Amino acid sequence: MQCLWLENKKLALRQVARPQAEPGEALVRVHLAGVCGTDLQLLAGIYPFQGIVGHEFVGVVERADGHAALTGQRVVGEINVGCGDCVDCRQGRSRHCAQRTVLGIVGRHGAHAHYLALPVDNLIPVPDSVSDRAAVFCEPLAAACQILEQVPVSAQDRVLLVGAGRLGLLIAQVLARTGCTLRVVARHDRQKDFLRQQGIALFAEDEIPSRWADVAVEASGNCDGFHSARGALRPGGTLVLKSTYHGKNEIDFSSLVVDEITLIGSRCGPFRPALSLLSQGLIDTETLIEDVLPLAQGPAAYQRATQAGALKLLLDCR
Amino acid sequence: MQCLWLENKKLALRQVARPQAEPGEALVRVHLAGVCGTDLQLLAGIYPFQGIVGHEFVGVVERADGHAALTGQRVVGEINVGCGDCVDCRQGRSRHCAQRTVLGIVGRHGAHAHYLALPVDNLIPVPDSVSDRAAVFCEPLAAACQILEQVPVSAQDRVLLVGAGRLGLLIAQVLARTGCTLRVVARHDRQKDFLRQQGIALFAEDEIPSRWADVAVEASGNCDGFHSARGALRPGGTLVLKSTYHGKNEIDFSSLVVDEITLIGSRCGPFRPALSLLSQGLIDTETLIEDVLPLAQGPAAYQRATQAGALKLLLDCR
Numbered sequence: 001m002q003c004l005w006l007e008n009k010k011l012a013l014r015q016v017a018r019p020q021a022e023p024g025e026a027l028v029r030v031h032l033a034g035v036c037g038t039d040l041q042l043l044a045g046i047y048p049f050q051g052i053v054g055h056e057f058v059g060v061v062e063r064a065d066g067h068a069a070l071t072g073q074r075v076v077g078e079i080n081v082g083c084g085d086c087v088d089c090r091q092g093r094s095r096h097c098a099q100r101t102v103l104g105i106v107g108r109h110g111a112h113a114h115y116l117a118l119p120v121d122n123l124i125p126v127p128d129s130v131s132d133r134a135a136v137f138c139e140p141l142a143a144a145c146q147i148l149e150q151v152p153v154s155a156q157d158r159v160l161l162v163g164a165g166r167l168g169l170l171i172a173q174v175l176a177r178t179g180c181t182l183r184v185v186a187r188h189d190r191q192k193d194f195l196r197q198q199g200i201a202l203f204a205e206d207e208i209p210s211r212w213a214d215v216a217v218e219a220s221g222n223c224d225g226f227h228s229a230r231g232a233l234r235p236g237g238t239l240v241l242k243s244t245y246h247g248k249n250e251i252d253f254s255s256l257v258v259d260e261i262t263l264i265g266s267r268c269g270p271f272r273p274a275l276s277l278l279s280q281g282l283i284d285t286e287t288l289i290e291d292v293l294p295l296a297q298g299p300a301a302y303q304r305a306t307q308a309g310a311l312k313l314l315l316d317c318r
Numbered sequence: 319m320q321c322l323w324l325e326n327k328k329l330a331l332r333q334v335a336r337p338q339a340e341p342g343e344a345l346v347r348v349h350l351a352g353v354c355g356t357d358l359q360l361l362a363g364i365y366p367f368q369g370i371v372g373h374e375f376v377g378v379v380e381r382a383d384g385h386a387a388l389t390g391q392r393v394v395g396e397i398n399v400g401c402g403d404c405v406d407c408r409q410g411r412s413r414h415c416a417q418r419t420v421l422g423i424v425g426r427h428g429a430h431a432h433y434l435a436l437p438v439d440n441l442i443p444v445p446d447s448v449s450d451r452a453a454v455f456c457e458p459l460a461a462a463c464q465i466l467e468q469v470p471v472s473a474q475d476r477v478l479l480v481g482a483g484r485l486g487l488l489i490a491q492v493l494a495r496t497g498c499t500l501r502v503v504a505r506h507d508r509q510k511d512f513l514r515q516q517g518i519a520l521f522a523e524d525e526i527p528s529r530w531a532d533v534a535v536e537a538s539g540n541c542d543g544f545h546s547a548r549g550a551l552r553p554g555g556t557l558v559l560k561s562t563y564h565g566k567n568e569i570d571f572s573s574l575v576v577d578e579i580t581l582i583g584s585r586c587g588p589f590r591p592a593l594s595l596l597s598q599g600l601i602d603t604e605t606l607i608e609d610v611l612p613l614a615q616g617p618a619a620y621q622r623a624t625q626a627g628a629l630k631l632l633l634d635c636r
Contacts, residue, residue, distance in 0.1 A: 234411075252567075
């Protein structure tokens with residue numbers, strides 16, 4: 001089959017054998033796959049990975065031994081695969097299993113290919129009401145939903161979101177649905193236009209009031225974004241760290257203590273709430289699609305995804 | 319009256335006029351006052367303050383215009399005085415009011431004196447069952463109790479406390495009462511002896527297991543303590559920052575995101591739970607008293623408080 005293979009910071013089309021579905025796993029024929037910021041970080045060599053990249057997908061189960069009912073089902077999939085045996089797995093935190101593999105990120109070939117393999121337990125059927133073009137957003141939308149799993153946000157809260165990239169624009173929509181007073185710091189005109197169309201208000205970077213926000217979400221992927229978010233928080237407020245970036249960040253711990261600030265790291269999230277939002281048509285994903293390119297043009301899609309302000313590049317893997 | 323006056327990193331006995339109780343304030347004759355790590359930081363010039371130091375006290379209300387019933391009452395007192403008018407004060411966060419004064423710390427003369435003045439609303443009567451020698455621990459014990467206001471800790475949790483100084487030994491006792499599996503990292507033999515007497519188990523600094531703790535509390539006052547606490551946390555765990563220290567700390571934000579760690583800054587706490595614990599005799603404060611010196615020997619008390627492993631120095635201000 002054809003795939004996008006990453007090796008030594010280079011991405012190339014390659015022909016490889018179809019993945020072997022291990023016992024308990026299903027073979028999935030990929031329909032659409034998304035290019036994510038994490039994929040670009042892998043390509044930049046920030047995390048070590050060699051193999052088939054990609055972790056955002058929707059596809060159809062081609063074969064799942066012992067699970068006949070699943071065959072032919074359209075599915076999305078939780079990307080973390082725990083060992084099933086450690087204390088984290090036993091206590092329901094398999095996404096944090098130290099021995100985990102992660103689709104297209106850690107020790108497991110990914111979704112930028114004609115086929116992928118994932119445990120049957122990781123797969124979630126997609127209702128007919130959700131198109132492939134929407135379902136492929138399930139994984140990043142789940143990551144956006146994770147914020148609300150970790151921090152209660154209500155209509156009484158003032159929330160600042162710093163960063164309006166591919167993930168940020170999903171986060172903005174999820175936060176807006178809580179009825180909170182939401183302001184977003186966006187850099188690019190297309191992001192601003194999208195937010196305005198959604199009825200979501202903006203703050204310019206230089207007009208963020210101090211002590212304004214009950215909750216701030218940092219999704220900009222850089223240190224400046226952290227400091228903007230921190231500066232906007234009221235005492236006792238909560239800062240959600242939603243983007244990873246290389247290197248260390250210097251922060252003033254005493255100020256966190258004196259102001260009793262909470263920092264929360266937030267990564268992957270629950271697929272079912274995300275699918276539910278998509279099936280009800282409550283999240284605009286269609287406008288977030290920059291373009292759909294065939295898998296064979298994968299390297300070009302990655303190239304376009306790196307451009308400033310680029311929205312979601314999808315790969316058609318059929 | 320006599321007081322301990324701080325100016326230009328120097329502490330000296332000084333004769334000053336009794337404080338004027340403003341409208342709504344009470345004049346309190348101080349019985350006992352404690353020397354706290356924050357007092358030592360003020361003396362070291364880490365925070366700017368000039369005037370009478372001290373914020374841990376128990377005393378008797380000498381006069382409270384319009385509140386006759388309070389006169390003669392033995393009291394402890396919440397040390398933060400909000401403006402009463404800003405959004406933080408109106409929403410119940412007067413401890414975080416940007417215009418607040420803080421007894422002996424910010425813009426308000428403190429407790430290392432024969433008399434102090436505080437708003438009537440800040441004072442909490444001390445039941446007869448609580449001696450002066452116990453009541454004087456109410457403020458730091460409230461700071462220890464604040465941890466449980468911010469983080470639910472149950473008998474199912476594994477909790478690591480790094481640091482067993484004056485505050486740490488109160489925190490250890492508060493945490494132990496939850497029934498959690500508690501381990502404490504202590505440096506000095508007296509701290510270790512006290513903890514063992516309390517039936518609280520220890521970890522040596524070099525034997526802290528990784529991914530062990532559901533909750534870690536950093537009360538060591540230094541960067542190493544933070545890294546020990548962080549290293550002990552399981553993914554999804556919570557790190558409570560309980561000590562302030564000068565300067566910035568370098569941390570790896572990506573690891574906080576990937577492991578979904580929560581950092582919580584924790585400062586002052588609620589007096590009523592602390593008084594309740596003291597009135598039930600559930601916290602050993604007596605063993606934590608290093609010595610009681612007369613106010614006139616205040617500078618010597620501060621000197622002794624700076625010695626490694628020193629427990630609580632009290633000033634008799636009568």
